[in-house]
Amino acid sequence: MSPGRHIKLTVADTGPGIPPEIMNRIFEPYYTTKPVGEGTGLGLAVVHGIVSRHGGAVTVQSAPGKGTSFHVYFPVVEAPEAQQAAPEQVVLTGGGSVLVVDDEQWLREMLSAMLTGMGYTVSASENGAKALEMVRSNPSQFDVILTDLTMPEMRGTEFARQIKAIRSDLPVILCTGALEDSFRKEGDEDYIRAVLKKPVTKAELSRVLAEVLAAQTEKKG
Numbered sequence: 001m002s003p004g005r006h007i008k009l010t011v012a013d014t015g016p017g018i019p020p021e022i023m024n025r026i027f028e029p030y031y032t033t034k035p036v037g038e039g040t041g042l043g044l045a046v047v048h049g050i051v052s053r054h055g056g057a058v059t060v061q062s063a064p065g066k067g068t069s070f071h072v073y074f075p076v077v078e079a080p081e082a083q084q085a086a087p088e089q090v091v092l093t094g095g096g097s098v099l100v101v102d103d104e105q106w107l108r109e110m111l112s113a114m115l116t117g118m119g120y121t122v123s124a125s126e127n128g129a130k131a132l133e134m135v136r137s138n139p140s141q142f143d144v145i146l147t148d149l150t151m152p153e154m155r156g157t158e159f160a161r162q163i164k165a166i167r168s169d170l171p172v173i174l175c176t177g178a179l180e181d182s183f184r185k186e187g188d189e190d191y192i193r194a195v196l197k198k199p200v201t202k203a204e205l206s207r208v209l210a211e212v213l214a215a216q217t218e219k220k221g
C-alpha cells in the first residue's frame with residue numbers, strides 16, 4: 001500500500017464466511033466455489049485490479065459461519081480540485097415530460113432522480129406493455145421516451161416500433177449496454193432517435209435529451 005492517508009470502504013455480510021484453506025485463492029481470476037454457470041470467479045479479481053490501479057489495497061476478514069468483511073483502501077487525493085468542469089461533464093438543465101422504461105427498479109429510480117434534478121417531469125414504467133398503455137391513454141402527455149434495450153417481455157426496439165404506430169413524432173432514446181449493437185442490424189434504428197451507451201452519465205443524458213428535444217421543436221417549426 002502507498003504511504004499516506006487513505007479512505008476505507010467496508011462491505012460486510014452475515015453469510016457463511018470463507019474457509020481459511022481457500023482464503024489465498026479467492027482473488028485468483030476464475031476461482032469460484034459457486035456451481036457451474038453461476039459464478040464467473042471474476043468478481044474479486046476485477047475488484048482487486050481496479051483497486052490496485054488506484055494505488056489502493058483490499059483486505060478481507062472472515063470466519064466460517066461468522067460472515068465476511070472486505071475493506072477497500074483508496075489513497076486520498078491531496079491535489080486541489082480542478083477549477084472548471086470539462087465541457088463533456090457539464091449537466092444541462094431542461095424541461096418537458098420524460099417517460100423512463102426499464103425493467104430494473106434501481107435504474108428507473110436513478111434515471112428518474114437524474115432527470116428530475118435536470119428539471120424534467122418524469123414518469124416511469126417497468127415494461128413496454130405498461131408504457132404503451134400510458135402513451136395510448138394520453139398520447140400527448142410525453143415529450144420524449146427513454147427506454148432500455150434488453151427487457152424480458154418486450155425489447156426496447158419492438159417497444160419503439162409500437163410507439164411509432166401510436167404517435168409517430170414521439171422521440172425514443174434507446175439505452176444499450178456496450179455489447180448490444182445488434183439492434184442496428186435488425187433495421188430497428190428507424191424507430192430510434194438517439195442511442196445512449198450504458199453506463200449513462202448525467203452530462204451525456206442531459207446533452208442527448210437537449211439535442212433530441214431541440215430537433216423536435218425545430219421539426220414542429
Ligand SMILES: Nc1ncnc2c1ncn2[C@@H]1O[C@H](COP(=O)(O)OP(=O)(O)OP(=O)(O)O)[C@@H](O)[C@H]1O
Pocket residue numbers: 013015016017018026027031032033034038039040041042043044045068
Ligand atoms: N462475501 C463472501 N462470502 C463468502 N465467500 C466469498 C465471498 N466473496 C467471495 N467469496 C469466495 O471467493 C470466491 C471467489 O469470489 P469471486 O467474487 O471472485 O467470484 P464468485 O463470487 O464465485 O463469482 P462472481 O463474482 O462472478 O459471481 C467465491 O466463489 C467464494 O468462494
Ligand SMILES: [Mg+2]
Pocket residue numbers: 043044
Ligand atoms: Mg463474487
